[in-house]
Every structure is written in C-alpha cells, then in structure tokens.
Amino acid sequence: MTTLLILLSLALPQGRDLFGVSIALADDVNGDGVRELWVGDLSDDGYGEQGALGRVWLICPRSRRALLRIPAPERAERFGWTLTTLDDVDGDGRDELAVSAQWVAPPSQAERPSREHCPPTGAGCVYLFSGVSGTLLRSWSGPADGHRAWWHSYGAGPALASVGDWNGDGKGDLAIGWSRATDREPAQGCVRVVSGGEGALLHESWGADAYDHFGSALTMIGRSSSLEAGRLAVSAWPTCPPRTKHDRVKHGERPGYVRAINSSGELLFEARSPDDCQQFGFSLASIPGEGEEAGILAVGQCFNCSHEPAIHLLDAATGKRVRGIGRPRMREWDHVCANGYPDPETALVEPSFGACMLPLDASSADGFTRLLVTAPSALDDHHPAALMSTATGAVLDRVLLHTRPGKEPERVHWASYVGIVAAPAGDQDQDGVADFAIGGGSVRCSAEDCTGVVVICSGRDATPIRWLTRYDLEPD
Numbered sequence: 037m038t039t040l041l042i043l044l045s046l047a048l049p050q051g052r053d054l055f056g057v058s059i060a061l062a063d064d065v066n067g068d069g070v071r072e073l074w075v076g077d078l079s080d081d082g083y084g085e086q087g088a089l090g091r092v093w094l095i096c097p098r099s100r101r102a103l104l105r106i107p108a109p110e111r112a113e114r115f116g117w118t119l120t121t122l123d124d125v126d127g128d129g130r131d132e133l134a135v136s137a138q139w140v141a142p143p144s145q146a147e148r149p150s151r152e153h154c155p156p157t158g159a160g161c162v163y164l165f166s167g168v169s170g171t172l173l174r175s176w177s178g179p180a181d182g183h184r185a186w187w188h189s190y191g192a193g194p195a196l197a198s199v200g201d202w203n204g205d206g207k208g209d210l211a212i213g214w215s216r217a218t219d220r221e222p223a224q225g226c227v228r229v230v231s232g233g234e235g236a237l238l239h240e241s242w243g244a245d246a247y248d249h250f251g252s253a254l255t256m257i258g259r260s261s262s263l264e265a266g267r268l269a270v271s272a273w274p275t276c277p278p279r280t281k282h283d284r285v286k287h288g289e290r291p292g293y294v295r296a297i298n299s300s301g302e303l304l305f306e307a308r309s310p311d312d313c314q315q316f317g318f319s320l321a322s323i324p325g326e327g328e329e330a331g332i333l334a335v336g337q338c339f340n341c342s343h344e345p346a347i348h349l350l351d352a353a354t355g356k357r358v359r360g361i362g363r364p365r366m367r368e369w370d371h372v373c374a375n376g377y378p379d380p381e382t383a384l385v386e387p388s389f390g391a392c393m394l395p396l397d398a399s400s401a402d403g404f405t406r407l408l409v410t411a412p413s414a415l416d417d418h419h420p421a422a423l424m425s426t427a428t429g430a431v432l433d434r435v436l437l438h439t440r441p442g443k444e445p446e447r448v449h450w451a452s453y454v455g456i457v458a459a460p461a462g463d464q465d466q467d468g469v470a471d472f473a474i475g476g477g478s479v480r481c482s483a484e485d486c487t488g489v490v491v492i493c494s495g496r497d498a499t500p501i502r503w504l505t506r507y508d509l510e511p512d
C-alpha cells in the first residue's frame with residue numbers, strides 16, 4: 037500500500053518535497069568558523085515541461101539561514117539532482133560549485149518531446165558557478181539524463197566528481213559521467229574530464245558495449261590533497277537492450293564493471309563482482325591509504341538487483357578484491373527498531389544497503405577507517421545508516437532517527453529515503469571530529485507528511501546533531 041501511494045504521488049506534479057536530494061560541503065562563507073552546506077532541492081514550486089525546475093541552496097547549518105539560492109538557469113529543468121564542489125577556478129581562493137540539470141528545454145516548442153518520455157530525449161547540462169556569488173562561469177552539454185531506479189531518485193545522473201587539478205593549470209577540474217551518451221552504439225555511456233579554467237575536454241573514454249551506461253557513478257581514488265590529480269574510478273551498470281521481451285530474456289543480465297583511469301587517460305584496471313552482479317558499482321567511495329599505501333576503493337552493489345547486496349573493498353592500485361562487507365541483520369543494524377520485525381534475529385537490512393558510502397576521517401578502535409553506509413527506505417525510515425568497520429564489517433555506530441533534537445518527533449517519523457546521498461559536513465559541533473550529512477527527499481502523500489531533510493550527524497558516534505528542512509530555512 038505504501039508503494040502504491042508513492043507511485044500515485046509521483047504521477048502528480050504537486051506535493052513533492054525533494055529538499056536534500058544532493059549535498060556538498062561548502063567553504064565557511066559567512067566566517068562563523070563552521071562550514072556551510074550546498075543542498076539540492078527539486079521540490080514542487082516551479083514546474084517545467086519535464087518536471088521541477090529545481091534550485092540549490094547554500095545553507096549555514098548553525099543559523100539555518102539560506103546564504104544563497106541558485107535558481108535553475110534559463111530553460112534548465114530538473115536542476116540540482118547532482119552537484120559537487122570544485123577547487124577554485126576564478127581565483128578568489130574559494131571552491132566553486134558544479135550542478136547538473138537533467139534536461140534543457142529546446143528553444144522552439146516544435147522540438148519538445150512528449151512530457152511522458154522518461155528518460156527525456158534531448159540535452160542535459162552541467163553548470164559551473166562561483167561558490168561565493170553563484171555567478172555562472174561556464175557550462176557543458178550532454179545527453180538528457182534521469183534516474184537509474186525509475187520510481188525514485190536513487191542514482192540520479194549525470195554523475196559528477198571533482199578530480200583535483202587534472203591538467204596542472206592550478207585550477208580545479210571536473211569529471212562528468214554521461215551514462216546515456218551514444219557513440220558507435222546507443223547508451224554506451226562516457227566519462228568526460230573537463231577543465232574548470234578553460235572548459236576544454238581533457239579526457240574522454242567510453243563504455244564497451246551498447247547500453248553499458250558507462251559513467252553511472254564516479255569517484256576519485258588515492259588522492260591525498262585537494263589540488264593533486266589522482267585516479268578516477270568510473271562504473272558501468274549495463275541494462276538490457278530495449279527490444280522485445282523475448283530478446284530481453286535471451287540476453288539476460290550483463291555484469292557491471294568499474295574501470296580506473298589516471299590523468300594520462302591510461303586504463304589502470306577493470307573490476308567486476310565475484311558474482312557478476314549487474315549493479316556492481318551502483319555506489320563508489322574512496323578510502324585514502326596511509327603513506328605509500330594505495331588505499332581502498334569501496335564498491336557497492338545494491339537495490340533492485342537479483343544478487344545479494346554487498347560492498348566490495350578493492351585494492352585501489354590493482355582493483356583486486358581485498359574483502360567484502362555483507363548485509364547485516366536488523367538486530368545488529370538497529371537493535372531498537374529490530375524488535376518491531378517479525379523475526380529480528382534473521383531479518384536483514386533493506387536491499388538498498390550500500391546505496392551510498394562515505395569514509396570518515398577518525399579511525400575506529402581497530403585502526404581501520406570507518407565507513408558510513410546508508411540503506412534508505414520508505415516512509416518509516418528510522419534507521420537509514422550506520423558506521424561500519426572496514427576491517428570486520430561490524431556495525432560500530434548507528435544513525436537512528438527516533439528523536440529530533442529540540443523538536444517534536446512527529447516530523448521525524450515522516451522523513452523518508454534519508455541516505456540517498458551522504459556528504460562530509462565539516463566539524464559542525466566543533467568537537468574536533470569531522471561530521472557528516474545524509475539527505476532524503478520525499479514524496480508527500482498529504483500536506484504534512486514526508487519531509488525532505490538533511491540530517492547532520494556527529495562523526496564521533498553518528499548521533500543526529502541538526503536537521504535541516506526547507507521549512508526551517510530563515511530568509512537572509
């Protein structure tokens with residue numbers, strides 16, 4: 037019934053609260069000693085041909101003030117599903133912000149595709165803005181994009197990643213995953229690395245086959261400082277060719293793969309799942325190594341796949357699998373809520389386990405990096421994420437949304453899909469440990485429920501510190 041309500045609601049343009057579908061850590065713009073957050077907001081005010089126009093907020097979390105609002109540029113729609121900060125480009129010493137629009141309306145009415153066409157045909161765009169003023173610096177076009185899971189916002193594209201200074205000109209550069217790009221074959225997908233300074237194409241590589249959707253997820257690996265070029269990991273989630281049902285059965289699933297390339301464009305390795313899962317690479321995260329160590333590339337396979345969800349930890353230099361993290365039992369993931377399950381001892385965490393991953397700075401007692409792992413779910417999402425040991429796969433700390441600091445808990449009950457994104461949040465509570473933020477984005481079934489949120493959590497023990505919703509934002 038819940039799923040039905042969501043589907044019905046999605047069919048309607050009204051009532052979507054999609055505040056928090058994307059998050060990135062900003063500089064301390066207002067000088068209060070705590071860094072700001074960029075938050076994407078696809079909520080329902082302002083609609084175009086293909087859906088919400090979208091906007092991006094720069095928010096001071098401490099005061100809940102919006103310091104800047106970047107509206108969708110002219111003819112851009114579905115603006116803000118993905119965003120990333122970039123090392124300084126315009127020379128003011130502050131990071132810039134890259135934001136995607138999944139669709140750009142053509143200039144003439146005659147060229148408009150049907151509104152029902154999903155994913156939309158035509159062009160999408162990625163825009164680079166000054167991180168201080170929100171001034172548009174440049175943009176790059178590619179094929180229109182959408183979501184990998186058709187009924188919600190998981191895995192929205194085009195994927196974006198800051199790649200440090202790829203070409204050595206002292207300015208930040210950007211990788212864009214155009215997973216629906218067509219070369220010799222349809223939807224092979226490509227990744228393009230572009231220069232933040234000049235806008236020039238620095239690198240381009242393509243998926244192996246038709247419908248590989250290469251470029252679906254991106255992350256930098258083995259990078260120790262911000263303006264140092266590292267290596268780029270790119271994943272492909274192949275889909276079945278859109279032919280007849282018979283063909284679909286005949287072709288079956290094809291395994292997903294992850295490739296790593298360096299700033300000379302050389303292929304360093306290609307990795308696949310031990311079980312050939314199609315959605316290997318749904319999520320990617322990089323755990324930097326100490327000193328000469330190459331570090332670890334964490335690869336998630338989750339959600340809507342016919343294989344068991346899992347996280348694979350690969351050697352970042354060779355792509356060889358080091359170990360895996362399996363889906364925990366509910367009892368371990370959330371010992372409070374597990375009591376509500378028919379069989380808490382055997383029930384497993386949602387199959388969205390691993391939808392998003394984020395390594396945290398502070399190490400666990402065993403000396404290994406802790407990995408934030410999300411498992412977003414629908415309307416009763418009390419346990420969206422946990423900190424896990426990359427050594428043992430054990431759950432170390434849990435993000436539990438039973439209470440909202442300083443507020444009535446009712447709204448908490450209706451936060452949903454929290455964990456479709458995760459981002460570093462700086463040290464918000466100023467205890468010397470870097471914190472993190474996880475975001476939701478919801479479909480409202482009536483006026484008061486299902487709020488899109490950004491939940492800022494303590495990097496020390498994962499306790500929620502602060503909630504941000506668009507209703508809380510104070511006008512500046």
Ligand SMILES: [Ca+2]
Pocket residue numbers: 063064065066067068069070071072096
């Ligand atoms: Ca600040």
Ligand SMILES: [Ca+2]
Pocket residue numbers: 124125126127128129130131132166167168
């Ligand atoms: Ca700048």
Ligand SMILES: [Ca+2]
Pocket residue numbers: 200201202203204205206207208209231232233
């Ligand atoms: Ca550069």
